[in-house]
Amino acid sequence: MTTSSIHAGLPSGFDGPVLFPDGDQWLPRAALSDLPWRGPTSLLVMRPSGQSQYPVLRSAQSAAKAVLRGATRSRARVRVFKLASAATAHTSRHEVRDPVTFSLDRDRATRMRRRWSSEMGADEIYWFGIIGALSERKNIDLVASALAALDDPKLGLVLLGRASPNEDAIEAWTETLRASRVRYFRDSDQLPDDDFDAAVTALDCVVLAHSNEGPSGILGKAFAAGTRVVGAGALSLRRDARLAPSLVSWVPLTRPALIDALAKAAQAPGEQPVPPESHGFAQRLIEAIPPR
Numbered sequence: 001m002t003t004s005s006i007h008a009g010l011p012s013g014f015d016g017p018v019l020f021p022d023g024d025q026w027l028p029r030a031a032l033s034d035l036p037w038r039g040p041t042s043l044l045v046m047r048p049s050g051q052s053q054y055p056v057l058r059s060a061q062s063a064a065k066a067v068l069r070g071a072t073r074s075r076a077r078v079r080v081f082k083l084a085s086a087a088t089a090h091t092s093r094h095e096v097r098d099p100v101t102f103s104l105d106r107d108r109a110t111r112m113r114r115r116w117s118s119e120m121g122a123d124e125i126y127w128f129g130i131i132g133a134l135s136e137r138k139n140i141d142l143v144a145s146a147l148a149a150l151d152d153p154k155l156g157l158v159l160l161g162r163a164s165p166n167e168d169a170i171e172a173w174t175e176t177l178r179a180s181r182v183r184y185f186r187d188s189d190q191l192p193d194d195d196f197d198a199a200v201t202a203l204d205c206v207v208l209a210h211s212n213e214g215p216s217g218i219l220g221k222a223f224a225a226g227t228r229v230v231g232a233g234a235l236s237l238r239r240d241a242r243l244a245p246s247l248v249s250w251v252p253l254t255r256p257a258l259i260d261a262l263a264k265a266a267q268a269p270g271e272q273p274v275p276p277e278s279h280g281f282a283q284r285l286i287e288a289i290p291p292r
Helices: 003-008 024-032 055-073 106-120 140-150 167-173 193-202 217-225 235-243 255-265 279-287
Strands: 018-020 041-045 078-084 095-097 126-131 155-160 183-187 205-210 228-233 248-251
Touching: 024 041, 024 055, 024 078, 041 055, 055 078, 106 155, 106 183, 106 193, 126 140, 126 193, 140 155, 140 167, 140 205, 140 255, 193 217, 205 217, 205 255, 217 228, 228 235, 228 255, 235 248, 248 255
Parallel strands: 018 041, 041 078, 078 095, 126 155, 126 205, 155 183, 205 228, 228 248
Antiparallel strands: none
């Protein structure tokens, strides 16, 4: 939804409270000029860090966003929050933790894992997984190549979710893996929420290899399931690894680093699930709306 369409949906002279759960696009306007309504406003910045692949530009973008948040907070009747990772133990007064909705169904997860293994004709497989929308952004080719280098029949990769742009891309990205002894399972169906959560629970390790900065919903689900995570690339994933080092590891987005990280993850002990926390998300934003 664009800012103009949001404005068009507000009555003329609207002076009630306004809450934007995705307030990134409104931040510059809120910092530099008056908003087109008179009511108290709360903005949640979903992507508080710069997104550029170039470190200098990314740092400049992050600094600019911080300045805009500070300028906006100085205005009357406007509050600005930034989204923090689900792995964050303590949030600052200007943060809200990424809400995690998660259903821990171990029976469903067991059935799903049994299906993967039975189709491979083996039982004792350590399953890595990449799930969700499977696009170039997730660096499947790099992860597949790293696993192929390990060439261990006791390791496997699960790819679950719709391909983008198409299945031909998936075939090309996993060519090196399919030529190795590593097990490979592919399901191209879009996962409903319960199956998505069961897949996160069934996996031994979720692999997040991308450069996009900001809290990861999949990491939040893995955190709730007690499923190990290997992160690579994004600095926000590196921060998550520092917050939860027993569950999350981080390496640069390179093949040698991933080879080492995946090998170490397969030898690491499991973790106990962490109950998800989502009820405080909306409550904190609503309570933060300034009084009229």
